[in-house]
Amino acid sequence: MRTLIFALLLIFPNLALWADETDSIATDTVATRPLPGYFIDADHDGIDDRQNEIDKRIADSLRRTDKDYWKKMLLKGKLDLKDETIVYPKFVKFCVDVYNWADRTFNTYDPDYVVGTGKRWKLMAKSDNWIDNYDLHFPKSTPVRIMSNVCYNLGASIAYMAVSAGYMFDVDNVFGGKPITHKKWDFNFSCALICADIYYARNTGSTQIRRFGDYKNGKWINHPLNDMQLESYGADIYYFFNNKKYSQGAAYNFSKIQKRSAGSLIAGVTISSQDVSLDFSNLPNSMIAVLPDFSTNLKYRFRYYDYCFLIGYGFNCVMGKHWLFNITALPSLGFKHCTDESEEGENNIFSTNIKAKMSFIYNHKQLFAGMLSKMDLHWYSSRRYNFFNSIEYLNFVAGFRF
Numbered sequence: 001m002r003t004l005i006f007a008l009l010l011i012f013p014n015l016a017l018w019a020d021e022t023d024s025i026a027t028d029t030v031a032t033r034p035l036p037g038y039f040i041d042a043d044h045d046g047i048d049d050r051q052n053e054i055d056k057r058i059a060d061s062l063r064r065t066d067k068d069y070w071k072k073m074l075l076k077g078k079l080d081l082k083d084e085t086i087v088y089p090k091f092v093k094f095c096v097d098v099y100n101w102a103d104r105t106f107n108t109y110d111p112d113y114v115v116g117t118g119k120r121w122k123l124m125a126k127s128d129n130w131i132d133n134y135d136l137h138f139p140k141s142t143p144v145r146i147m148s149n150v151c152y153n154l155g156a157s158i159a160y161m162a163v164s165a166g167y168m169f170d171v172d173n174v175f176g177g178k179p180i181t182h183k184k185w186d187f188n189f190s191c192a193l194i195c196a197d198i199y200y201a202r203n204t205g206s207t208q209i210r211r212f213g214d215y216k217n218g219k220w221i222n223h224p225l226n227d228m229q230l231e232s233y234g235a236d237i238y239y240f241f242n243n244k245k246y247s248q249g250a251a252y253n254f255s256k257i258q259k260r261s262a263g264s265l266i267a268g269v270t271i272s273s274q275d276v277s278l279d280f281s282n283l284p285n286s287m288i289a290v291l292p293d294f295s296t297n298l299k300y301r302f303r304y305y306d307y308c309f310l311i312g313y314g315f316n317c318v319m320g321k322h323w324l325f326n327i328t329a330l331p332s333l334g335f336k337h338c339t340d341e342s343e344e345g346e347n348n349i350f351s352t353n354i355k356a357k358m359s360f361i362y363n364h365k366q367l368f369a370g371m372l373s374k375m376d377l378h379w380y381s382s383r384r385y386n387f388f389n390s391i392e393y394l395n396f397v398a399g400f401r402f
Helices: 002-026 050-065 069-076 092-105 171-175 248-252
Strands: 113-118 121-138 144-150 151-160 163-169 182-190 193-205 207-212 223-225 228-240 256-258 263-279 297-318 323-336 347-364 367-381 386-401
Touching: 092 386, 121 163, 144 386, 151 171, 163 297, 182 248, 182 347, 223 347, 228 297, 248 256, 248 297, 248 323, 248 347, 263 367, 263 386, 297 347, 297 367
Parallel strands: none
Antiparallel strands: 113 256, 121 144, 121 151, 121 386, 144 207, 151 163, 182 193, 193 228, 207 223, 228 263, 263 297, 297 323, 323 347, 347 367, 367 386
């Protein structure tokens, strides 16, 4: 018995010492909380998760102490702007705070209807195609229809959150050696509450007369008209009333995922400038003779500014797990200020125009593709003329998020 008691007295101090050593090993991390000294398998994958816990605590410690941590995460594309434990320089901290405030205020959705993609970067390939249309109606309903040749652009872009950069080239110019007669650029900003567009388009020829009054009994023709110019630019801003459940970005920017179908009333303002010049003086006499006022005028110019209110509706239709269809119509009403360079001189008249959009989107994990179309129609109406000019776009996009 004395031998047994003596043996136990020798063993217990060693057990206590072993326990102390185990605890000291478990707490020897960058964090102050002790780690369990036993096997952890929280996700039931058969792997000890203690190392994951250690890595997490190291990352937490770096966020609080390493002043360059935000730069490293930014370069890796893993910077979480909503993580309040990251240390920033004062100005960068101010910018991050402003961003988070704006995101909470302007970009909050009902997660049952709209969710984020979980990625900040997008790489996209694009095919950008558009045409101009012109319809001029004289008294006695003499219609003249003019259409531009289709302009084809190809290119790619890369985007980080709301900032993107890309390059497009004119297919006919690069592969066909044709001069560039069309130019356009546009800027778009979209969030949950509002959408803003700024655009510019120019055409200096490369158009075809498709119908010219009663010439050839009013049949469809294909006669070149190079004495024509268009310059169009403007800006729109509009508000989504059902902004918690409807996302314009899901349908046109691939920035959100619409989970359930929803629509929204849309209202806003638009300002635009139109400058269209038509010169028929170089056409054959047989064509000129059908114009009602050919003896006094063969050159026409419509130069005006539109100031209008927009009101319309947009609807996102979710079709299955991967598909989304959108249609948006935005008619506008206001007044049109015609300059003294215009056909009928300086004047203020009633203005009514329409903008319309449509998209068909496919999402599969981080891959996406879409067909996007848009029309911008302007109408000039007076006692002597009815003149319509429009630009129609049809774009194809494919890319992935990362």
